[in-house]
Amino acid sequence: MSKKNIAILTVVLAILIDQISKIYVKTHFRLGEEVVVFADWFKIHFTENNGMAWGFEFGGRAGKLFLTLFRIVAVTGIGYWLWQTIKRNAHTAVVVAIGLILAGAVGNIIDSVFxxxxxxxxxxKVATLFSDNPYGELFYGKVVDMLYFPMWEGTLPNWLPIWGGQHFTFFNAIFNGADSWITIGVILLFLFNKQAFPKED
Incomplete structure (x- = not known):
């Protein structure tokens, strides 16, 4: 299979998996609802945010619009990077890595825009797809998150400075498929950094 076809397959499959999982959760879960997948360390927990990591927000509506537009510009740059990588016949792992990063960025843009x-x-209540009474506007959608891995939860020992005696959860981030693709892509780039960023002779 050519590098171009590998890139296309990677991007298309990753976006489809991300969007199918988000649409399923959105149309089957109420906000805040969760189900246990494996013991207590892997849960599907439905939450939404305005598009930044850990639900961080800045600048209100203007900040949300800026973030979405910035992502669209970034996706254009990542797409060009992927095209250049294919042209120079880079290692397949590098092509897959950039394809995953591109797919992850596109996946979260779809949420934010549409x-x-x-x-x-x-x-x-459970949301309705193609509703006559949508919750927002174009470019002001919320990103759907659902993957939750609280591997340990409890009270920290009192002798610990600052956080001693406080309740703590590791790992408390809730994320989605698109976030996972970006993380996997970055890890692959780190592992194959010599192939991803070859030195000029």
């Missing part, structure tokens, strides 16, 4: 106008609210 989800506000195709879904109604998930508050206290």
């Amino acid at each position: 989800y506000g106008v195709i879904f109604d609210s998930s508050m206290h």
